[in-house]
Amino acid sequence: MATLDVAAGRERGILRRPMATEGFWSWFTTVDHKKIGILYGLAAFVFFIVGGLEALLIRAQLVGPDGTLLNADQYNQIFTMHGITMIFLFVMPMSAAFFNYMIPLMIGARDVAFPRLNAYSYWAFAAGGLFLYSSFFLGGAPNGGWFGYAPNSTTDPTPGMTFYALGLIITGISSAAGAVNLAITVINMRAPGMSLFRMPVFVWMGLVVQFLLVFALPIITVALFELLFDRRWGTRFFDPTAGGEPLLWQHMFWLFGHPEVYILILPAFGIVSEILPVFSRKPLFGYQFVVFSGIAIGFIGFGVWAHHMFAAGLGPVANTAFGVTTAIIGVPTGIKIFNWMGTMYGGDIRFHTPMMYAIGAVAMFVIGGLSGVTHAIVPSDYQQTDTYYIVAHFHYVIFGGGVFAIFGGLYYWWPKVFARKLGEGIGKLQFWILFVGFNLTFGPMHILGLYGMIRRTYTYPASLGLTFWNQVATVGAFLIALSVLVFLVNVVRTHTKPKGLAHEDPWDARTLEWTTSCPPPHYNFEEIPTVHALDEFWHRKYVEDERSRRLVPAQAGAAGDHGHEGGGHSIHLPGPSFWPLVAAAGLPIMAYGVIYSWWLLAAGVLVALTGFYGWALEPSVAEE
Amino acid sequence: MDVAAATAQQHDEHQTTTGLPHTKLGMWVFLSSECLLFGALISTYVLYRGRSTVGPFPDEVFDIPYTSVSSFVLLASSLTMVLALAAAQKRDMQRMRLWLLATALLGMTFVGGQVYEFTVFHEEGLDITTNLFGTTFYTLTGFHGVHVTVGILMLLSLVGMSMAQRLPADASFPVEMVGLYWHFVDIVWIVIFTVVYLVPTPRPGGP
Amino acid sequence: MAETEEHVAPPAAPAHPGSHPTAKEYVRIGLILFVLTALEVTASYTDVSGAVLIPTLYVLAVIKFVLVVMWFMHLKFDDRRYARFFVMGLAGAATLYLIVLISFRVFAR
Numbered sequence: 001m002a003t004l005d006v007a008a009g010r011e012r013g014i015l016r017r018p019m020a021t022e023g024f025w026s027w028f029t030t031v032d033h034k035k036i037g038i039l040y041g042l043a044a045f046v047f048f049i050v051g052g053l054e055a056l057l058i059r060a061q062l063v064g065p066d067g068t069l070l071n072a073d074q075y076n077q078i079f080t081m082h083g084i085t086m087i088f089l090f091v092m093p094m095s096a097a098f099f100n101y102m103i104p105l106m107i108g109a110r111d112v113a114f115p116r117l118n119a120y121s122y123w124a125f126a127a128g129g130l131f132l133y134s135s136f137f138l139g140g141a142p143n144g145g146w147f148g149y150a151p152n153s154t155t156d157p158t159p160g161m162t163f164y165a166l167g168l169i170i171t172g173i174s175s176a177a178g179a180v181n182l183a184i185t186v187i188n189m190r191a192p193g194m195s196l197f198r199m200p201v202f203v204w205m206g207l208v209v210q211f212l213l214v215f216a217l218p219i220i221t222v223a224l225f226e227l228l229f230d231r232r233w234g235t236r237f238f239d240p241t242a243g244g245e246p247l248l249w250q251h252m253f254w255l256f257g258h259p260e261v262y263i264l265i266l267p268a269f270g271i272v273s274e275i276l277p278v279f280s281r282k283p284l285f286g287y288q289f290v291v292f293s294g295i296a297i298g299f300i301g302f303g304v305w306a307h308h309m310f311a312a313g314l315g316p317v318a319n320t321a322f323g324v325t326t327a328i329i330g331v332p333t334g335i336k337i338f339n340w341m342g343t344m345y346g347g348d349i350r351f352h353t354p355m356m357y358a359i360g361a362v363a364m365f366v367i368g369g370l371s372g373v374t375h376a377i378v379p380s381d382y383q384q385t386d387t388y389y390i391v392a393h394f395h396y397v398i399f400g401g402g403v404f405a406i407f408g409g410l411y412y413w414w415p416k417v418f419a420r421k422l423g424e425g426i427g428k429l430q431f432w433i434l435f436v437g438f439n440l441t442f443g444p445m446h447i448l449g450l451y452g453m454i455r456r457t458y459t460y461p462a463s464l465g466l467t468f469w470n471q472v473a474t475v476g477a478f479l480i481a482l483s484v485l486v487f488l489v490n491v492v493r494t495h496t497k498p499k500g501l502a503h504e505d506p507w508d509a510r511t512l513e514w515t516t517s518c519p520p521p522h523y524n525f526e527e528i529p530t531v532h533a534l535d536e537f538w539h540r541k542y543v544e545d546e547r548s549r550r551l552v553p554a555q556a557g558a559a560g561d562h563g564h565e566g567g568g569h570s571i572h573l574p575g576p577s578f579w580p581l582v583a584a585a586g587l588p589i590m591a592y593g594v595i596y597s598w599w600l601l602a603a604g605v606l607v608a609l610t611g612f613y614g615w616a617l618e619p620s621v622a623e624e
Numbered sequence: 625m626d627v628a629a630a631t632a633q634q635h636d637e638h639q640t641t642t643g644l645p646h647t648k649l650g651m652w653v654f655l656s657s658e659c660l661l662f663g664a665l666i667s668t669y670v671l672y673r674g675r676s677t678v679g680p681f682p683d684e685v686f687d688i689p690y691t692s693v694s695s696f697v698l699l700a701s702s703l704t705m706v707l708a709l710a711a712a713q714k715r716d717m718q719r720m721r722l723w724l725l726a727t728a729l730l731g732m733t734f735v736g737g738q739v740y741e742f743t744v745f746h747e748e749g750l751d752i753t754t755n756l757f758g759t760t761f762y763t764l765t766g767f768h769g770v771h772v773t774v775g776i777l778m779l780l781s782l783v784g785m786s787m788a789q790r791l792p793a794d795a796s797f798p799v800e801m802v803g804l805y806w807h808f809v810d811i812v813w814i815v816i817f818t819v820v821y822l823v824p825t826p827r828p829g830g831p
Numbered sequence: 832m833a834e835t836e837e838h839v840a841p842p843a844a845p846a847h848p849g850s851h852p853t854a855k856e857y858v859r860i861g862l863i864l865f866v867l868t869a870l871e872v873t874a875s876y877t878d879v880s881g882a883v884l885i886p887t888l889y890v891l892a893v894i895k896f897v898l899v900v901m902w903f904m905h906l907k908f909d910d911r912r913y914a915r916f917f918v919m920g921l922a923g924a925a926t927l928y929l930i931v932l933i934s935f936r937v938f939a940r
Contacts, residue, residue, distance in 0.1 A: 183650075183653060184649050215920060218661035252664060656921070659924040667932060670937060673937075696865060702864075707854060808904070811895075814896050815896065819892075823888055
């Protein structure tokens with residue numbers, strides 16, 4: 001079961017099947033973190049496109065006043081699903097893709113701590129995403145915004161918000177399971193010599209994110225159950241007529257929701273922290289500051305949630321307190337920005353596509369961060385809240401910061417995963433189209449917001465003078481779509497060429513994942529490396545010449561290739577298993593059961609239990 | 625290092641970076657997150673305490689002596705759990721199974737007692753939709769009860785697996801893990817019993 | 832849970848005798864828990880004012896909580912890191928939810 005066939009290299013020519021391995025069905029039973037990473041990445045990208053189409057629908061509807069493309073009800077579903085998709089079905093799973101593939105390699109491990117739990121978390125995510133989208137065909141998609149404010153969300157008669165509650169409970173279970181796995185992996189499976197402060201920043205950010213998930217997800221889970229119970233069985237959690245408090249929903253949602261945005265952006269910060277040093281040929285400036293500021297952001301991130309509720313009537317004491325904490329959280333982020341700039345300063349910069357995306361991410365995030373600082377000033381936020389100014393802010397940070405970094409990561413690590421480099425020329429073209437399109441789309445929204453354009457509304461009248469900038473924004477959105485098409489073209493063209501890299505360390509990188517072949521063998525490392533320093537790989541390749549103080553190549557072979565085909569015959573890794581899939585399949589069945597039938601709910605429970613018992617009784621390492 | 629040994633190193637919990645086993649670390653992280661789960665449910669209850677606009681109210685339905693017995697039962701089950709672990713650590717499988725069964729039985733008694741309590745409340749006019757008290761009470765204790773039930777399933781599974789020789793030679797580790805979960809469920813009840821049942825609930829508009 | 836590998840002796844085994852509770856000590860803890868619960872229930876039946884009763888009940892509950900966590904869950908004798916992780920969630924939950932309840936003026940008169 002643990003035999004490998006990685007070098008088969010059969011080409012299917014298109015994005016969805018980029019790599020031939022042991023066969024189609026092996027993808028359903030894999031517990032290999034690398035394959036699971038690819039599964040996450042593929043699914044996430046598909047959802048990115050779906051969410052992007054939803055965005056185009058929004059922009060087409062809003063291109064002019066009194067739009068008739070979508071009616072109010074349809075618009076509500078589209079903008080709600082756009083938000084849910086981009087946050088829960090694209091950015092989070094894409095981060096999971098990177099964490100899953102890269103973390104074990106970066107820490108010198110062969111595996112993750114709980115391989116089957118890892119597989120379970122993927123299948124639960126996939127099930128949750130499909131379940132959410134099935135709502136379109138089963139009476140209507142969620143329509144209460146991704147934030148689902150009660151009592152609007154509890155009283156809406158269409159089934160959409162029930163799908164919302166159940167779907168996000170499922171994806172929450174997925175993320176929590178994955179988080180426990182990755183946290184323990186980082187804490188407990190590092191190679192000898194890799195102390196916490198010799199870990200790559202990407203791994204550190206990963207660790208912080210897993211803890212944010214573990215602590216934030218239970219809060220939203222309870223809120224979603226309370227929402228579900230109000231809708232499905234008429235409980236009184238958010239029923240003002242019975243004394244219920246709609247604000248309770250807001251508190252619980254944002255107690256999760258704010259850490260959630262750091263869950264979205266910290267992986268991007270990690271990616272940027274890997275790319276900038278490699279393409280500046282300089283170590284990350286102020287590594288410890290970058291690490292500690294990441295931890296600080298995670299921690300303080302739990303203390304700012306009510307800045308989403310400044311206009312909700314909490315009163316001056318609460319508003320002041322949260323205004324202060326929100327201002328404070330800008331500090332560690334600023335520290336990172338300066339350290340990134342310090343990394344590039346004086347470096348030997350190579351403007352390959354990953355680097356352009358990384359720099360773009362930092363620049364766009366700074367813009368979004370600046371508008372964020374203005375929100376922290378409570379009286380100013382009274383004007384900004386619920387306007388497009390906010391929409392501009394969060395798209396600059398999540399898209400400008402997060403998605404740009406994701407693209408950077410894709411270009412950077414594509415050779416590692418797929419043994420091919422994405423085209424440079426097309427890549428740069430794609431970057432510029434995206435850069436222009438993105439800024440055209442969201443830049444004007446600052447203006448629109450300050451002119452008073454209200455968010456979450458399906459149209460606007462001509463008399464408000466909002467038309468021009470909306471037109472600009474729509475043009476920008478279609479440019480973004482074009483850039484995504486260009487990316488896909490790049491992928492297809494890259495994969496019609498034969499596999500193979502001129503060099504297995506194509507970027508002259510610094511961290512351990514680049515010591516393995518491209519792609520790495522099933523078992524990652526023939527010999528677990530011993531780590532002596534931060535940027536271990538770099539220090540194996542280069543030493544500082546004592547006289548000239550310049551970097552010179554170390555002795556040949558000192559870098560040591562650690563993991564190529566042909567070895568690893570006696571390495572036993574956990575065998576594949578279909579039980580995680582079975583266990584995960586129970587979740588959507590239970591969810592449909594809650595909506596339609598107790599028998600179905602019971603059936604889902606049985607399926608889940610079967611999966612868990614099969615899992616518990618199966619040895620983790622396959623008998624040979 | 626020999627590759628087989630190196631891989632064994634990755635999966636041998638006693639050669640981990642911290643020296644601590646993956647599963648136990650993972651269990652404590654999980655229990656940490658459960659604090660936030662039950663904290664949210666308990667906070668919802670506390671927020672809505674005394675705010676129900678209609679009855680029945682807690683003092684009208686609670687049977688404190690009855691629920692106290694339930695609490696003793698669950699506390700006792702923690703004791704039997706810890707005795708099961710002690711037996712497992714001494715490799716006394718027979719005794720371990722006995723104590724595990726006792727724990728499961730006490731757990732079932734607890735859940736059974738809760739179910740009965742709910743039927744009595746229902747007859748007295750308290751349903752999950754009746755008022756804030758009903759909504760928050762049944763949800764909080766219901767979530768707890770589901771957790772207890774899952775624990776009972778795990779306990780019975782341990783007994784079954786032990787009888788079928790499917791536990792490792794050192795059975796104390798899985799028993800310890802299930803034990804941690806079980807004790808956590810008990811401490812949640814310690815909080816619920818005090819906060820929900822014993823702390824008096826004012827009537828709306830009352831003191 | 833079934834594993835095919837041989838386990839070596841658990842690393843958590845205490846180095847010095849007396850640091851790991853005996854069965855007798857566990858029973859003793861159990862009895863203390865019973866007594867504390869009985870005290871709680873009794874207190875709830877007395878006529879003391881809420882200002883005395885409620886803190887008393889909470890204190891008793893906390894003591895029981897700590898006893899189970901430290902002894903039955905073995906945190907007192909185990910590696911410090913387990914306790915650190917657990918306390919993160921516990922303290923986090925207590926802090927965050929307290930702030931929410933305060934903002935709803937639950938503790939105001």
